[in-house]
Amino acid sequence: MHDVVIVGAGPVGLALACELGLAGCSVLVLEREPGPGSPLKTAPLGMRGLSAASVEAFYRRGLLDPLLTASGPQDGFFDARPEADEPPRPRFGGHFAGMMLDGDKVDAAAFPYRLPSPGLQALRTHLEAVETVLSDQAAKLGVEIRRGVTVTAVAQNREGVTALAGPDAYEARWLVGCDGGRSTVRRLAGFDFIGTEPQFTGYVMHATSAGLDELRPGFNLTPAGMYIRMSAMGYIGMMDFDGGAFDRSRQPTRDHLQAVLRRVSGTDVTLDEVHTASSFTDRAMQTTAYRQGRVLLAGDAAHIHSPLGGQGLNTGLGDAVNLGWKLAATVRGHAPEGLLDTYTGERHPIGAAVLDWSRAQVAVMNPGPHAQAVQAVVRDLIGTRDGTTYVFERLSGAWIRYDLGGEHPLVGASAPEFRLGDGTRLGDLMEDGRGVVLDFSTDRLLHAPARGWEGRIRYAAGTAQEDFGLGAVLVRPDGVVAWAGDRRPDREAFERAASRWFGNPAL
Template sequence: MHDVVIVGAGPVGLFLACELGLAGCSVVVLEREPEPGSPWRSDPLGMRGLFAASLQAFHRRGMLHPLLTASGVHDAPGADLDADGPPPLRGGVGHFAGMVLDPANVDLAALPFRLPSPAPDFTMTSLAAIETVLSERATGLGVEIRRGVTVSALAQDDEGVVVGAGEHEYPARWVVGCDGGRSTVRRLAGFEFVGTEPRFTGYTMVATLADPEKLRPGIHLTPTGMYLRMRAEGHIGVMDFDGGAFDRSQPPTRDHLQTVLRRVSGTDVTLSEVHFASSFTDRAMQTTTYRRRRVLLAGDAARIHSPLGGQGLNTGLGDALNLGWKLAATVHGHAPDGLLDTYTRERHPVGARVLDWSRAQVAAMSPDPHGQALQGLIRDLIGTRDGTTYVFEKVSGSSIRHDLGSDQPLVGRNAPDFRLADGTCLAELMHDGRGVVLDFSAEGRLRDAAADWHNRLCYAAGAAKNDLGLGAVLVRPDGIVAWAGDRAFDRKAFERAAGQWFGNAQT
């Protein structure tokens, strides 16, 4: 029996597999596709944007460089790690409902927790690149990845779960469904999936254009929807406000795509050949919980929404990070009471917010007079410095803050990449998946207390390049700040927080 069966070797399932493998759990990943790297997951159809929190997650596990290399990003602008003041933005800053943000308009001084880091603010990659890096890492950590296995049955009791695929059965103590938007695990385990119906059908395609000069490159909002002509030759996206009427059980035909593209773009462009095409909608649904007894969900299996603004993958990686160490601690029997339930408590609101972000964009793109009026208003707001900064904080995920019951403004947020005077940075201390205590006091005030949790916490002391006015921080394995003390901090408060997240120091 495995500790954990993960269904789905997409980016979320593989990231979770790495986290569990790193923590010493026995894990098997079951994947329907017999081979990796299908055209749907490779450049250009599989192109995806990753924001800072996701890139930092790769950085914290020593996978940033392999990811950037696999993504073909050889010339990412370097970070000046010793710079004073807010570091400049590196990478794009995204859009809201097709209204592209101006990076110069982001008020960096309003983002006090952004410290210099080798991880850029944004980079384009592909699902195939991410999956290659993560598969290699997972395999190296002893995770078994079985391909060509389609899960179709599931039964659970108090002792464990059995997942079925054809004639084969895979017993485990826990199962995590990372099997995407049409999740079989979600259905078989009886999760309630609720939300709103679509207002548009979107299409992504690689096509040969007879008259490419008729279609302008870039993102374009039009009176009937939106179209995108990407930098890769023939890669086009279209969103058509048809009320989600297109029958998605069939692949879209060339004639249909051409009709939609002409209507939305307001041109008479001709598609002479369509090489690949698929459709999606803005249906926005989420399970009411991310756990049913021994079955958990992460990534698209737990929520679906439109791809507007590139949130799905970033949010899914956040799910995997949040769940990995909590499930590992549960498997190993040293999780404090209720730790696993904090997964739903923390990640469900983040998912719900992403659904609302998608809905708000759809409302602002809608071709009816109400939508057009809203769009004009938002365009004005985004044109302001505060408006751009607000949207940037949302799309980049930097505004995410879990309610961990503390008023300290850093607690519950993704930790900045604190750098000690000797050059050690937080991310480097997190490679082995343990939590970290950073003690900025000259005398190492937390050294003895942290030693009690040495199996679960890495301790480092020293003056920081920028300590944000803090005396010490406790960072969870997922990079979330669990506790932060000012320069006169109380050691007992640290011990309470360590016990709350890492369990009894003696077990």
């Protein structure tokens, strides 16, 4: 019996497998597809933008350099990784409903706890690169991946879960569905899945056409929808506001795609040949909970929405990082009571907010004079410094903060990249997946109390180049600040916080 079976070997399932493997759990990943490759995962159809929060997660596990190598040149999408102690600035900050942001208008003063980091503001990558890096890491950690396995039934009791795939049965103490928007695990385990129906059908395709020059590069909002010309090589995206009438279970034909492209672009472009095509909708749905007994969900299995702004992949990776250490602590028997329930408590509101962010963009893009009037207002607003900063905050993940009950603004937020006097960075201390306590106090007040959690919390002491007036900080394995102490940190307060998140030190 494995500790955890994960269904789905996409980025979210693999990221979760790595987190669990790092904690010493035995993990089996089951994937329906026979192989990892697909034209829809490579550039440019598989292109995705990783937010600062996602890039930070790769950096804190020592995986950013391999990901940069696998992703290829950034082509000026964002500034290169800094050599000096200055954070990189985006050359543009993404888009809202196809309306591009000017990164030079982002107000750095709106992020007072941001510190220079080896990471990037964001990263343009593709799914194949993400999956390759995570698969390699999973293999190093002893994670087993079995492909060509289709789960057909899930049964659980108080002791564990069994996943059936034909005549084969896979037993585990826990099972996590990371099997996408049409999740089999979600359906078999009986999760409630609610939300709103689609407004459009979206398409991505690689086509050959002599008339591509008729199409403007980049994002193009039109009176009939939107199209995106990704490159001069015939890679195109489209959004047709048909109420989601074209179900992706049907393969779109050349004639259908040509008709949609002509309608949306307002041109008479002719497609000579379609090499690859896929469709999607903006259906926005979310499960009411992310856990049913010993079955959990993460990524698109728990929430689906339109891909506008690249929020789906980033939200799913956030789920994996949040769940991984909590499930590992539960498996290993030292989780405090209720720890696993905080996964739904923390991540469900994030998913709900992302769904609304997606719905807002769809509403702005809707054809017709009313939406176009709103477009004009939104375009003016995001052209301002405050508007750009607000949208950039949402796209970067900087807005995410869990309600952990602490008074300091950092509690519940991602920890700044603290750098000790000897050059050690917080990210250097987090690669093994443990929590970290940084003790900035001159008399090392937390050294003795921290010893009780040695296997779960790494202790590091020293002055910091910037400590924001703090005496100590406790950081969870997912990089979230769990507690912040003043210049003379309270030992008892630290121990209460450590016990809340890391359990009884005697276990």
